[in-house]
Amino acid sequence: MNLTPELTSIKDEIREHAVEFGLDFFETYFEMLDFDQLNEVAAYGGFPTRYPHWRFGMEYEELSKGYAYGLQKIYELVINNDPCYAYLMNCNALVDQKLVIAHVYGHSDFFKNNLWFSKTDRKMMDRMANHGTRIRRHVEKIGVEAVESFIDCALSLENLIDYHAPFIQRKPSPPAEGQENGDHGNPDGRLKSKNYMDRFINPPDVLAREKKDRESEEGKAAAFRRFPPEPEKDILGFLIENAPLEAWQRDILTIIRDEAYYFAPQGMTKIMNEGWATYWHSTMMTQRILADSEVVDYADHHSGTLGGQPGGLNPYKVGVELFRDIEDRWNKGRFGKEYDDCECLAEKRVWDTKAGLGREKIFEVRKIYNDISFIDTFLTEEFCHEHKLFVYRHNPRTGQLEISDRSFDQVKKEILFALTNMGQPFIYVVDANYANRGELYLQHRWEGIDIKFDYGVETLKNIYRVWQRPVHLETKEEGRGRLLSFDGENPTLKDLSASEG
Amino acid sequence: MAKKIDTDVRRFKKIIRGKIRKDLKKYITQGELIGRKGKHLVSIPLPRLDTPRFKFGSNRGQGVGQGEGQVGDPVPGQEESDGYGGGEETGQHLLEVEVTLQELAEILGEELELPKIQPKGKNNIVAERDKYTGIRSVGPEGLRHFKRTYKQALRRQLASGLYDPKQPIITPIREDRRYLSWKSKSSPQNNAVVIYMMDVSGSMGSEQKEVVRIESFWIDTWLRSQYKDIDVRYIVHDAAAREVDQHTFYHLRESGGTKISSAYELCNRMIDEKYPPSEWNIYPFHFSDGDNWSGKDTARCVELLEKEIFPKSNIFCYGQVKSAYGSGQFKNDLDKQFGTHEDIVTCEIPNREGILDSIKAFLGKGK
Numbered sequence: 069m070n071l072t073p074e075l076t077s078i079k080d081e082i083r084e085h086a087v088e089f090g091l092d093f094f095e096t097y098f099e100m101l102d103f104d105q106l107n108e109v110a111a112y113g114g115f116p117t118r119y120p121h122w123r124f125g126m127e128y129e130e131l132s133k134g135y136a137y138g139l140q141k142i143y144e145l146v147i148n149n150d151p152c153y154a155y156l157m158n159c160n161a162l163v164d165q166k167l168v169i170a171h172v173y174g175h176s177d178f179f180k181n182n183l184w185f186s187k188t189d190r191k192m193m194d195r196m197a198n199h200g201t202r203i204r205r206h207v208e209k210i211g212v213e214a215v216e217s218f219i220d221c222a223l224s225l226e227n228l229i230d231y232h233a234p235f236i237q238r239k240p241s242p243p244a245e246g247q248e249n250g251d252h253g254n255p256d257g258r259l260k261s262k263n264y265m266d267r268f269i270n271p272p273d274v275l276a277r278e279k280k281d282r283e284s285e286e287g288k289a290a291a292f293r294r295f296p297p298e299p300e301k302d303i304l305g306f307l308i309e310n311a312p313l314e315a316w317q318r319d320i321l322t323i324i325r326d327e328a329y330y331f332a333p334q335g336m337t338k339i340m341n342e343g344w345a346t347y348w349h350s351t352m353m354t355q356r357i358l359a360d361s362e363v364v365d366y367a368d369h370h371s372g373t374l375g376g377q378p379g380g381l382n383p384y385k386v387g388v389e390l391f392r393d394i395e396d397r398w399n400k401g402r403f404g405k406e407y408d409d410c411e412c413l414a415e416k417r418v419w420d421t422k423a424g425l426g427r428e429k430i431f432e433v434r435k436i437y438n439d440i441s442f443i444d445t446f447l448t449e450e451f452c453h454e455h456k457l458f459v460y461r462h463n464p465r466t467g468q469l470e471i472s473d474r475s476f477d478q479v480k481k482e483i484l485f486a487l488t489n490m491g492q493p494f495i496y497v498v499d500a501n502y503a504n505r506g507e508l509y510l511q512h513r514w515e516g517i518d519i520k521f522d523y524g525v526e527t528l529k530n531i532y533r534v535w536q537r538p539v540h541l542e543t544k545e546e547g548r549g550r551l552l553s554f555d556g557e558n559p560t561l562k563d564l565s566a567s568e569g
Numbered sequence: 570m571a572k573k574i575d576t577d578v579r580r581f582k583k584i585i586r587g588k589i590r591k592d593l594k595k596y597i598t599q600g601e602l603i604g605r606k607g608k609h610l611v612s613i614p615l616p617r618l619d620t621p622r623f624k625f626g627s628n629r630g631q632g633v634g635q636g637e638g639q640v641g642d643p644v645p646g647q648e649e650s651d652g653y654g655g656g657e658e659t660g661q662h663l664l665e666v667e668v669t670l671q672e673l674a675e676i677l678g679e680e681l682e683l684p685k686i687q688p689k690g691k692n693n694i695v696a697e698r699d700k701y702t703g704i705r706s707v708g709p710e711g712l713r714h715f716k717r718t719y720k721q722a723l724r725r726q727l728a729s730g731l732y733d734p735k736q737p738i739i740t741p742i743r744e745d746r747r748y749l750s751w752k753s754k755s756s757p758q759n760n761a762v763v764i765y766m767m768d769v770s771g772s773m774g775s776e777q778k779e780v781v782r783i784e785s786f787w788i789d790t791w792l793r794s795q796y797k798d799i800d801v802r803y804i805v806h807d808a809a810a811r812e813v814d815q816h817t818f819y820h821l822r823e824s825g826g827t828k829i830s831s832a833y834e835l836c837n838r839m840i841d842e843k844y845p846p847s848e849w850n851i852y853p854f855h856f857s858d859g860d861n862w863s864g865k866d867t868a869r870c871v872e873l874l875e876k877e878i879f880p881k882s883n884i885f886c887y888g889q890v891k892s893a894y895g896s897g898q899f900k901n902d903l904d905k906q907f908g909t910h911e912d913i914v915t916c917e918i919p920n921r922e923g924i925l926d927s928i929k930a931f932l933g934k935g936k
Contacts, residue, residue, distance in 0.1 A: 108574045116573070122584055125577030126617060216580075223620050381635050460644045461631040469644040472631070482633045495623050518626045526621030541623075 070100050071156075078162075079169050085356045086173040090431065091348065093176035094152040094190075098169065106142055106157050107131040113331070114147045114155075115196040119203035119323070121219055143373075144168040148179040148334070150190035163362040164369060170352045174345030177434075182340070184333040184438045187234035192330055199323045206316045218317055221530040222324040227492050228303035229325060231332050299496035299511065303531075304328070306497050311534045321534070335490045339439045343387015346373070347430075350388070381457070390442065393451050394433060395426035440487045447483070449476040493519050495541070508535045512543035519543055521552070521561075528554040585616050674794030677787060677928075699751045708748025717747035761850040762800040763792060764839060766832040768857030770807040771824035772894035780890050781856045782819050784924050788854065791932055796850065802839060806832035808862070812839070828862045829855075829899065830869040837877045851882040854931070859889045859897035867899065871906045879912040886931040887915045 071079060079098060086093065101109065111128035112118040135141055143164065146154040154172040156165055179185050189195055207215045261269035300306045304325045308318055334341065350370060358366055374385045397403055401421030410416055437445065457479045461472040473479070494513040502509035508531065512519060524541060531539045531554075538555040542564065549564030636645050704717055722741035726732040732739075765785055767773070793799050803818035804810055810831040813821065836853050844851055861867050878885055889900045900915050907913050914934070916927040 104572075108572055111574060111577075120577055120580075122577055122581040123618070123620070124574060125579070125581035128574045128578055129581065130617070220620065224622055226620075227622055227624075381633050385635075455635060456637060457633060457635050458638070458640075459631060460634050466643070469634075471634070471638050471640050471642050471644060474640060479633055482631065486632065491625070493623050493625060512623070519623055520626040523621040524623055527623050530621070 071098055072100075074162075075100075075156075075165060078166060082166065082169050082173065082352065082357060085352050086170070086177070086348070089348070089352065090427075091173055091177040092181060093173055094150045094180050096146075096152040096154055096172060096176050098172070099153065099155050100158045101155050102158050103135055103141075104132070106145065106155055107135060109155055110142050110145055114145050114153075115193065117193070117197035117200050119200045119219075120207070121216065123223070144172060146172045146175045147193070148185060148188060148190075148330075149193050150180075152176040152179065153193065161365065163358075163365045166357055166362075167349050167353060167366060167369060170349035170357065171345045173352075174348035175341060177348075178337070178341050178344045181435050182333070182337060182438075183436050184336055188330050188333060189326075195326070199327070202319060202323065206320065210316055215316070215320070218320055219324070221533050222304075222321050224527050224530040225304050225307070225321075225534070226324055226328045227490075228301075228495060229305070229328050229332070230300075230302040231336060231489065233302055233305075234329065295500050296497060299498045301494070301496050303495065303497050303510070306500075307531070307534050310500060312536055313534065317534075332490075333438075336438045336440075339383045339387040339390075340434065340437060340442050341387075342384045343389075343391050344434050346384050346388040347391045386455075389455060390446055390451065391430050391433070393448070394446050395430050397426075398429035399424055399426035401425075440484060443480065443483050443487065447480050452476045452479050493517075493543075502540060505537070507538040507540065510539065510541045512541060514544040514547075518545050521545075524552055525554065525559045528552060528559065532556060581618070584618060674790045677791055678794070698754050700754055701749045701751045703750045704747050705750040706744070706747060708750065712749040714747045714749055718745055721745040721747055760798055760800070760848060761792060761796040761852065762802065762844050763789065764802045764804065764836050764851070764853045765818065766804040766806065766810075766836060766853065766855040767818065768807070768827055768829070768832075768855075768860075769805045769821050770827040770858075770860070772827075772858050772860055772892050773890070774892060777858060777890040777892050778819060780918055780921060780924065781888075783921065784856070784888065784918065784928065785854065787924070787928050788852075788931065791928070792852065800844075804832050804835055804839075806835075810835040826862050827857070827860050828866050829857065830866050830873060833870055833873040833878060837873060837881075840878075840881050846881040852884065852886070853878060853882050854886045854888065856888045856890055857899060858892040858894065859899040860894070861899050861902075864902075867902050871903070874907075874913070879910075882912070884931075884934060885913045887913065888927055888931070889915070889917045891917065891919045 075098075083096075107128055109116050110131055111124045113124075118124065131142070142157065143160065144154060144156060146152065152172075152175075154169075154176075156168055160168070203215065203219070258270045258275065296306065304321060307313075308321050308325065313321070353366055353370075374382060374388070399422075400419060401407070401423035402416075402419050407416070407419060410419070433442065433446070453476070457474075458471045459473040459478050459482045460469045462468075463470045494515075496511050496513070497508065498511045499509040500506070510531075524543070528539050528541055538553060541552040543550050543552065551562040551564050553560045553562065634644055638645060704714060718741050719739060722739045722745040723732070725742075725745060726739060767778075767781055789799075789801065801815070803813050803815060805813050805818060805821055806827070806829065807824070808826040808828045808831065810828075812835065832855065840846070840851060861870070874885060887900065887903060889897060891897070897917070900917060903913065903915050911934075914931050916930040918924060918927045
């Protein structure tokens with residue numbers, strides 16, 4: 069920490085307020101950097117010790133140019149780690165530093181308590197440095213070109229992971245020694261139950277059906293053993309386990325995958341995380357910290373972060389407004405069956421049971437929700453109306469984006485769609501021995517939107533490079549089945565809709 | 570201090586310039602390079618390298634926004650859609666930055682590896698100019714920097730406890746004084762004239778003119794960065810040549826036949842009248858679609874070039890813009906006649922994408 073004595077005492081003061089408000093964060097270290105250093109750290113995604121790669125240089129160029137021409141400026145950077153690291157920019161005014169410090173405590177609390185972060189490595193600083201060392205070592209042995217180009221290849225598959233995998237055990241764990249039958253206990257698939265409940269928990273007809281299924285499946289399986297047994301979304305993990313790779317290549321894939329899993333929760337909780345931090349900086353600043361003379365500057369910068377472009381949707385703003393809305397609703401008791409069933413608008417408008425549960429509720433929300441469940445649960449029709457949300461659509465005739473719908477259902481659907489799987493297509497490995505020739509067959513779960521085909525081909529080439537046998541992607545184009553393949557030489561696109569009839 | 574990131578930046582730049590990792594070249598997203606805003610500013614996009622991923626295509630074109638408006642209204646705050654609509658997913662990554670023409674010329678020079686121009690002419694007058702660039706603690710009283718001196722004195726008095734807020738009197742002593750310091754910079758005083766000649770006969774369409782316009786903008790930008798003052802003259806010709814102003818040059822559409830020699834004659838006359846080659850760096854550029862009236866006229870052109878124009882100019886550049894009607898014969902004739910003569914560069918510009926290459930060909934010799 070290299071804060072000035074003045075800032076250190078301010079930081080201590082803000083920290084005390086944060087604790088008083090009930091925030092529970094990792095110990096947070098602040099580091100003061102100049103704009104250039106900050107751009108560098110930001111380019112590395114917050115980890116100064118990261119492995120060498122051109123894309124960090126690209127980010128840095130963009131940040132530096134943006135800063136030099138006065139287009140953008142980073143206020144702060146905070147790292148999910150224990151202890152938490154935060155970087156401040158030394159040329160910011162004091163009031164900005166206060167805002168940022170308060171904001172950082174909000175993030176730190178979120179990192180520590182939100183469920184979706186619970187499986188991330190809290191010693192990521194060390195691990196990143198470790199990754200850096202490993203990759204540098206590979207570079208020394210194998211050469212820059214080869215390593216870099218394999219990293220490029222790995223990065224192109226970076227998003228092919230299963231964001232929920234850390235929380236769900238998808239595969240049965242191999243039976244522990246001395247417990248041959250696994251955790252079901254009963255070979256006939258009976259679940260443990262109390263006598264009087266047995267009829268419901270193990271309905272005889274279901275048991276019979278399952279038994280039949282199992283037998284026929286076993287018969288089938290013997291004839292044709294599918295691999296992987298279930299469609300696998302963690303394609304990167306699948307490749308690491310099963311592709312014929314050299315040790316250094318496997319190591320690079322593992323590193324890229326580890327980092328992708330580390331960063332994933334930040335993508336899954338962007339609205340909440342920013343909303344939470346913003347909620348707390350505004351609460352602390354306005355109630356405790358601000359000096360009278362700083363109010364105007366604060367209001368200016370605060371509105372700057374929440375403003376955004378006209379017409380656009382700012383995640384900071386939606387997040388913080390939703391948290392405030394939740395707090396307000398729970399303070400006034402505007403939730404639950406009674407409130408929902410009330411059909412008198414006038415009554416609803418003045419509904420206030422003085423429940424006073426707001427604070428408690430938002431702390432609970434920050435603990436167990438992610439963006440999708442957050443929007444799904446707490447975005448209300450009233451909120452949508454009050455904040456003038458709308459769905460827009462590109463009008464090919466005018467070449468402009470036009471407001472197409474203001475109904476609550478559509479708005480919510482659209483936001484949720486954009487958040488699902490972080491706005492990326494769902495792709496699974498369904499068969500690693502396609503055509504019985506060891507070819508890799510991927511399937512895109514098509515939900516109305518096509519993938520970008522030229523990118524798809526390039527990505528397939530990269531998968532080919534890892535798998536070293538032909539690769540296929542089944543997808544759809546405007547609803548018609550397509551099979552995109554790459555056999556090591558030429559990409560092909562086959563029309564599947566014809567064969568479907 | 571060398572930064573860790575520098576290695577990555579260098580590597581990125583090398584990739585962008587196609588020096589290493591040529592396989593990545595196809596992922597470079599580039600925007601258009603031209604776009605003049607105001608007097609000195611243009612917006613240029615930054616190049617980026619896109620990593621291919623499985624991702625959604627562009628047929629979605631919808632999302633959620635916030636603000637006023639009825640269903641059917643355009644979303645507030647979007648840019649005027651100036652042909653920017655189609656196929657724009659590459660556009661997302663481009664950060665538009667404003668740069669001055671000076672910087673633009675640097676980028677151009679760097680991008681195309683253009684050599685610095687070696688001006689010719691005996692009258693290479695080098696003028697010295699003083700530039701006040703810094704502060705130092707000794708100097709003539711005339712250059713004393715009052716504010717810095719005051720600050721220094723204030724700082725010293727604060728530090729030594731001599732400052733009394735109730736009676737804020739600041740007395741500078743000798744050590745507090747600060748003076749301006751300067752550096753002498755020598756800048757060559759060279760004069761340059763660019764003479765643009767363009768074929769405006771019927772076969773040059775608006776697309777061809779657009780190519781010429783973009784090309785001459787960049788040539789201008791580069792030459793202006795190399796010379797302090799620059800004269801630009803414009804000549805258009807069909808069967809006869811005449812001088813026009815810039816606006817006319819770009820917007821005129823004549824029709825009729827083509828006699829290239831008429832333009833070269835006018836150009837030659839212009840040089841003789843106003844630009845003695847001993848004092849001027851002369852750059853004639855000629856753009857045409859390559860159709861000339863007759864072989865006889867072409868012979869006349871060759872003669873004019875060889876006897877008159879080459880000896881007087883730094884370099885003569887001929888750019889042939891491809892058009893649907895032009896035969897493109899003229900470039901062949903010139904090439905046959907002059908081969909690799911070092912006073913002439915000929916270049917074919919098939920379309921907009923060819924512009925950069927031809928600029929490199931024209932200016933790459935550093936003359």
